[in-house]
Structures are given as C-alpha cells and as structure tokens.
Amino acid sequence: MIDVMMFLLVFFVLISVNVLPALGLKITPPSSARPDKVVERTRLTVGIDSAGALFLDGKPVTLEELPTRLRPVDGEAAPLVLISGDAASGLQSLVSVLDALKSAGVASAQIVTKPR
Secondary structure, three states: OHHHHHHHHHHHHHHHHHHHHHHOOOOOOOOOOOOOOOOOOOEEEEEEOOOOOEEEOOEEEOOOOHHHHHOOOOOOOOOEEEEEEOOOOOHHHHHHHHHHHHHHOOOOEEEOOOOO
C-alpha cells in the first residue's frame, strides 16, 4: 500500500513539474515601430474621517499639501486615487478633496463604498 502511494506521489510531482509549464501559450508578439510602455500606476488612498480630517495612505495630511503630494513625478503616470470616507463626513470635505485632485492633475478617482 505504501508503494502504491509513493508511486502516485512521484507520478503527480513529475507530471506537475513537466506539464504545468507547458500549459502557458508560447507566442511571439508582433513588432511595432512605436510600442507603448506599460506603465504601472501608483495607488494612493485619501481618507476622510467623520470630523473632516484628511489622510493620505493612513498618514495625516492637510488640504493645502494634498495636491503637491498627489502630483506625479516626471515620467510617472498619474496615480490611481481611492477616496475612502466616513459616512458621517460632510459633502464639503469630499468636494474639497476632488478640487485638490483636479489641481494635482488627477483625472479620475474611485470612491470606496460598502454594499447595502
């Protein structure tokens, strides 16, 4: 019985090592005169608590310094911004954050919500 189990174990190990890498497609992509680079976007989270205080990735930040912290460095793509706010925070806080995003050059943002 142990021999059969050992045989099965060795069989599945050898098959998984040799067969699984062959499951990927081996392709040669076409060439282009001007290929675009795939740019990884930085993900930043702007938090708004119930008192209206702002946080950038969990660290306190003021509304005045938010645009400078969100501006992309030369050559980088604009960051992907998630706005996570407390349900009790006022609408003015959200509008102020959206204005700061516009002045930083961030074209779009996502608002984090929970399902009802």
